Amino acid sequence: MFKAIYNWIDERLDITPMWRDIADHEVPEHVNPAHHFSAFVYCFGGLTFFFTVIQILSGMFLTMYYVPDIQNAYYSVDYLQHQVAFGGIVRGLHHWGASLVIVMMFLHALRVFFTGSYKHPREMNWVVGMLLFFVMLGLGFTGYLLPWDNKAYFATKVGIEIASTIPWIGDDIKMLLQGGDTPGAVTLARFFAIHVFFLPGALLTLLAVHFYMIRKQGISGPL
Amino acid sequence: MEKGHDTKEKIVYVGDSRIRKRDRSANVPQDYSSYPGKTEAFVPNFLLKEWMVGVVVLVGFLTLTIAEPAPLGYPADPLNTNFIPMPDWYFLFLYQLLKMPYTSGDYVLLGTIAIPGIAFGAMLLAPWLDRGPERRFYRRPIASSLMIVSLVACTYLTWEAWTHYQEELEKNGIIPEHHERRMMAEEAVKQGKPRPVPGKDTLPAIVAADDPAFTNIIQAQCISCHGTELEGGVGPALRGIGDRMGKEEIAEIITNGRGGMPAYANILTAEEIDQVAEWLAKQKEEAAG
Ligand code: HEM
Numbered sequence: 001m002f003k004a005i006y007n008w009i010d011e012r013l014d015i016t017p018m019w020r021d022i023a024d025h026e027v028p029e030h031v032n033p034a035h036h037f038s039a040f041v042y043c044f045g046g047l048t049f050f051f052t053v054i055q056i057l058s059g060m061f062l063t064m065y066y067v068p069d070i071q072n073a074y075y076s077v078d079y080l081q082h083q084v085a086f087g088g089i090v091r092g093l094h095h096w097g098a099s100l101v102i103v104m105m106f107l108h109a110l111r112v113f114f115t116g117s118y119k120h121p122r123e124m125n126w127v128v129g130m131l132l133f134f135v136m137l138g139l140g141f142t143g144y145l146l147p148w149d150n151k152a153y154f155a156t157k158v159g160i161e162i163a164s165t166i167p168w169i170g171d172d173i174k175m176l177l178q179g180g181d182t183p184g185a186v187t188l189a190r191f192f193a194i195h196v197f198f199l200p201g202a203l204l205t206l207l208a209v210h211f212y213m214i215r216k217q218g219i220s221g222p223l
Numbered sequence: 224m225e226k227g228h229d230t231k232e233k234i235v236y237v238g239d240s241r242i243r244k245r246d247r248s249a250n251v252p253q254d255y256s257s258y259p260g261k262t263e264a265f266v267p268n269f270l271l272k273e274w275m276v277g278v279v280v281l282v283g284f285l286t287l288t289i290a291e292p293a294p295l296g297y298p299a300d301p302l303n304t305n306f307i308p309m310p311d312w313y314f315l316f317l318y319q320l321l322k323m324p325y326t327s328g329d330y331v332l333l334g335t336i337a338i339p340g341i342a343f344g345a346m347l348l349a350p351w352l353d354r355g356p357e358r359r360f361y362r363r364p365i366a367s368s369l370m371i372v373s374l375v376a377c378t379y380l381t382w383e384a385w386t387h388y389q390e391e392l393e394k395n396g397i398i399p400e401h402h403e404r405r406m407m408a409e410e411a412v413k414q415g416k417p418r419p420v421p422g423k424d425t426l427p428a429i430v431a432a433d434d435p436a437f438t439n440i441i442q443a444q445c446i447s448c449h450g451t452e453l454e455g456g457v458g459p460a461l462r463g464i465g466d467r468m469g470k471e472e473i474a475e476i477i478t479n480g481r482g483g484m485p486a487y488a489n490i491l492t493a494e495e496i497d498q499v500a501e502w503l504a505k506q507k508e509e510a511a512g
Contacts, residue, residue: 029260092288
């Protein structure tokens with residue numbers, strides 16, 4: 001039955017090479033923790049991806065209740081956390097996951113650094129990795145404002161103040177992020193847009209490039 | 224897939240632009256035969272094991288989210304001047320850097336641009352700064368020690384920022400809002416009351432609103448600060464005050480004042496104060512129904 005459906009689609013779209021390309025590769029011994037326990041350091045990239053997926057899924061559920069305006073944002077988060085079934089868990093996943101994804105990404109970058117895996121021919125993938133790092137930090141910064149409590153408000157205020165001290169472009173950055181003289185309704189709307197559309201778009205694009213390069217180049221060899 | 228005058232094609236399109244069918248040998252798996260040891264197929268063997276580890280991680284993570292609910296303080300109040308701003312922990316090293324003597328004030332650009340710029344710039348360009356053929360970290364002493372020094376510095380700055388924050392809280396006797404809020408919610412739930420939602424707490428109604436103590440004295444003297452419906456303003460809400468204090472205590476505050484609350488000893492007679500205090504003491508949630 002499934003085979004028939006698969007064949008029907010494959011005949012039309014030639015899908016076999018697509019998934020075979022992802023699935024069909026060997027995992028060499030030196031990165032396999034089943035053979036050498038210390039190879040667990042090679043799992044940090046996969047774990048980062050795992051948490052990234054959790055962030056994206058929990059975030060999608062959060063937007064079902066979250067209201068990005070200054071009158072309602074706080075109360076929508078409060079309602080979500082206490083009144084919606086499993087809302088507390090979904091918010092918890094997204095909140096703590098935001099920290100864990102940073103930790104995992106950090107450990108992954110350290111693994112790549114200390115095994116010298118960023119060297120020829122993987123220079124470009126290292127740069128893409130660093131860009132992923134910045135995108136993640138941006139997601140953390142913009143997401144922090146969204147619950148619109150005092151902690152969110154004042155941290156963002158200070159963060160934008162710091163950005164505005166950059167010579168020449170500082171004031172423009174401030175205006176772009178804040179949309180006014182003090183953080184307010186426009187700031188929240190912008191941070192929401194950046195947090196759920198702009199940065200995830202950049203993140204997914206960079207991840208696609210990251211994974212494509214890993215497949216193309218293979219994992220770096222044993223030390 | 225490539226079209227042609229292939230009789231097997233059900234429909235032949237003119238000017239067909241479908242992709243050429245590629246030779247499947249282009250997808251041969253990566254050859255790791257030059258690597259020592261045993262390789263393992265990614266799908267399904269390795270992925271299955273990874274997924275099992277992933278499930279354990281997921282269960283642990285779910286347990287954490289249930290044990291430790293995500294924090295939420297009080298609604299943002301831009302006029303609040305006492306709040307100690309605190310970024311999320313992974314920004315603390317940058318935040319603390321700006322408090323160092325040579326990276327703040329006149330030298331703030333060193334803290335906002337120069338040091339982070341050099342650090343992140345070096346990270347971004349690491350493959351071109353460290354170009355030698357050696358991969359082992361102990362054979363790349365410069366790169367590795369720079370990284371270790373940066374790690375120690377970041378850890379120190381983060382720790383410093385955090386302890387400083389804790390000291391500030393202690394010095395000013397501040398309980399972080401999300402803790403305070405959670406404790407209050409737990410307290411209310413324990414007493415069988417609904418979970419309070421900050422800023423949306425409903426005050427009890429006014430009890431005995433036709434009493435002359437209210438219509439003659441309070442409405443003349445007190446509502447400018449405590450609100451026309453006693454819902455609070457400059458001074459706190461007085462509805463439900465009877466739950467918090469008794470008649471004597473209220474009379475004492477009215478007579479002698481307290482903080483921003485003026486003394487009424489010379490404005491109202493002792494009898495009037497007595498009537499007002501008695502009326503206020505009656506403002507209980509229970510009596511309001
Ligand atoms: C969203 C964040 C990221 C995800 C999901 C991710 C995922 C992965 C995965 C699954 C691998 C395969 C090897 C492994 O698991 O260790 C990998 C390899 C690699 N990553 Fe990342 N990564 C991320 C961020 C970064 C960062 C921040 C860097 C460094 C700046 C980086 C640099 C690299 C490099 C150079 C490789 C190739 C390593 C080798 O061949 O040994 N990645 N990444």
